Amino acid sequence: MSETVSLNIGDKQVKLPVITGTENEKAIDISKIRAETGYITLDPGFKNTGATTSAITYLDGEEGILRYRGYPIEELAEKSSFLEVAYLLIYGELPTKSEFIDFQNKVSRHTLIHEDMKKFFEGFPTKSHPMGQLSALVGALSAFYPESLNPDATEEEDNLTIIKLLAKFPTIVSWIYKKSLGHPVIYPKNSLDYVGNYLNMTFGQLTEDVEIDPIVSSAMNKLLILHADHEQNCSTSTVRIVGSSNANLFTSISAGISALWGPLHGGANQAVIEMLEKIKEDGGDSEKWLAKAKDKNDPFRLMGFGHRVYKNFDPRAKIIKKACDDILNNLGVKDPVLDIAKKLEETALNDSYFVDRKLYPNVDFYSGIIYRALGFPTDMFTVLFALGRLPGWIAQWKEMRTNKEPIGRPRQIYTGEGKRHFVALKDR
Numbered sequence: 001m002s003e004t005v006s007l008n009i010g011d012k013q014v015k016l017p018v019i020t021g022t023e024n025e026k027a028i029d030i031s032k033i034r035a036e037t038g039y040i041t042l043d044p045g046f047k048n049t050g051a052t053t054s055a056i057t058y059l060d061g062e063e064g065i066l067r068y069r070g071y072p073i074e075e076l077a078e079k080s081s082f083l084e085v086a087y088l089l090i091y092g093e094l095p096t097k098s099e100f101i102d103f104q105n106k107v108s109r110h111t112l113i114h115e116d117m118k119k120f121f122e123g124f125p126t127k128s129h130p131m132g133q134l135s136a137l138v139g140a141l142s143a144f145y146p147e148s149l150n151p152d153a154t155e156e157e158d159n160l161t162i163i164k165l166l167a168k169f170p171t172i173v174s175w176i177y178k179k180s181l182g183h184p185v186i187y188p189k190n191s192l193d194y195v196g197n198y199l200n201m202t203f204g205q206l207t208e209d210v211e212i213d214p215i216v217s218s219a220m221n222k223l224l225i226l227h228a229d230h231e232q233n234c235s236t237s238t239v240r241i242v243g244s245s246n247a248n249l250f251t252s253i254s255a256g257i258s259a260l261w262g263p264l265h266g267g268a269n270q271a272v273i274e275m276l277e278k279i280k281e282d283g284g285d286s287e288k289w290l291a292k293a294k295d296k297n298d299p300f301r302l303m304g305f306g307h308r309v310y311k312n313f314d315p316r317a318k319i320i321k322k323a324c325d326d327i328l329n330n331l332g333v334k335d336p337v338l339d340i341a342k343k344l345e346e347t348a349l350n351d352s353y354f355v356d357r358k359l360y361p362n363v364d365f366y367s368g369i370i371y372r373a374l375g376f377p378t379d380m381f382t383v384l385f386a387l388g389r390l391p392g393w394i395a396q397w398k399e400m401r402t403n404k405e406p407i408g409r410p411r412q413i414y415t416g417e418g419k420r421h422f423v424a425l426k427d428r
């Protein structure tokens with residue numbers, strides 16, 4: 001017999017089904033509770049609420065486990081490539097060799113973006129934030145590829161839209177960077193692999209051939225894999241909820257990009273470096289800044305620390321910390337903020353405020369230091385997070401659509417004024 005729990009409301013008793021996941025996680029299905037009792041549930045920030053069942057990513061915050069389609073993040077970061085992981089997330093299985101070649105060929109055939117899109121790049125002020133540009137440009141793809149707007153598209157048609165977005169995204173991201181420098185854009189080179197092509201469009205020059213260091217491409221692959229999905233976080237939930245209205249893929253992802261931008265989410269990687277720089281300029285006193293983070297009258301938070309779900313350690317942070325050491329050594333880069341980051345981490349991990357609240361370094365604590373060593377400006381960091389998260393957002397949008405999930409529409413408890421009558425302006 002399937003498990004249920006009982007809820008008593010007044011003299012009414014309701015039996016609620018229990019849903020059990022693959023790893024024995026449990027949820028109480030409350031979908032009928034309002035119809036049966038008139039009550040709704042309230043959970044600000046959805047700290048305790050599952051919005052969907054999903055077969056994409058498994059995360060155990062207590063144990064520090066992260067798996068994509070069952071594969072541990074540690075193995076994927078070590079052995080796979082970003083495009084292969086994208087295939088895995090979107091289609092559910094690792095590709096065979098021929099499936100991968102076919103996928104790679106299809107993606108490389110769609111890397112160009114409509115020439116008129118360049119007018120958008122020209123229109124943005126040079127100093128506008130890359131995330132604002134990215135969100136606008138990805139949304140604008142819907143204007144250039146109207147055949148992708150059909151909510152009743154076949155799986156094959158949806159698949160073509162997915163390929164187009166995967167293919168064009170690195171071109172857009174690299175062009176935003178080129179614009180910030182005032183440099184001419186570099187067109188895609190389809191003989192290169194996905195990450196190699198992106199790096200060539202970013203660091204390549206029209207005037208000369210630029211060799212991309214294999215250390216750089218390997219680091220980039222690893223970072224993108226680590227960011228590729230993270231189940232129902234703020235931006236992914238945004239993508240699913242926008243998509244649940246049958247909005248097209250481009251516009252759903254554009255909304256996800258906007259959600260990612262905030263410093264409490266993806267914007268933290270930029271905020272971390274800005275914070276470390278500030279601490280450095282202030283003399284590098286980590287104790288002083290930790291005291292600020294602990295002071296409830298001070299709005300300062302230790303950026304790159306804490307996570308809604310990880311309450312032990314963030315497995316991505318572990319991999320990134322090691323990668324950071326390796327990459328800086330291999331590239332021969334000495335970055336004084338790395339020393340400050342390490343000191344800050346060590347002090348925080350021995351401080352009861354952080355220990356008691358289970359606050360550990362998250363994925364963003366060290367990623368910015370790597371991006372900086374690779375030559376990216378600070379305001380591009382969150383765009384790189386978006387490039388990594390793209391396959392996860394696509395996979396989640398596709399799953400939501402395949403499962404024909406209902407439109408997302410939370411309820412509320414109204415706490416405003418009771419009924420009152422309009423008073424004319426002259427009498428107020």
Ligand code: CMC
Pocket residue numbers: 045230233263264265266268293294300301302303304305306307308309357359362363364
């Ligand atoms: N510095 C100082 N105190 C903190 C921090 C921090 N970074 N994070 C949480 N706390 C405190 C918070 O003040 C609260 O204390 P108290 O119980 O005394 O009121 C307690 O810890 C619980 O915090 P919360 O805000 O209720 O936790 P949350 O799950 O709502 O927030 C978070 C999670 C990631 C938004 C938060 O930890 C934070 O603001 N961290 C800094 C921003 C950051 O690094 N974000 C990147 C997240 S990882 C990348 C991604 O997936 O987007």
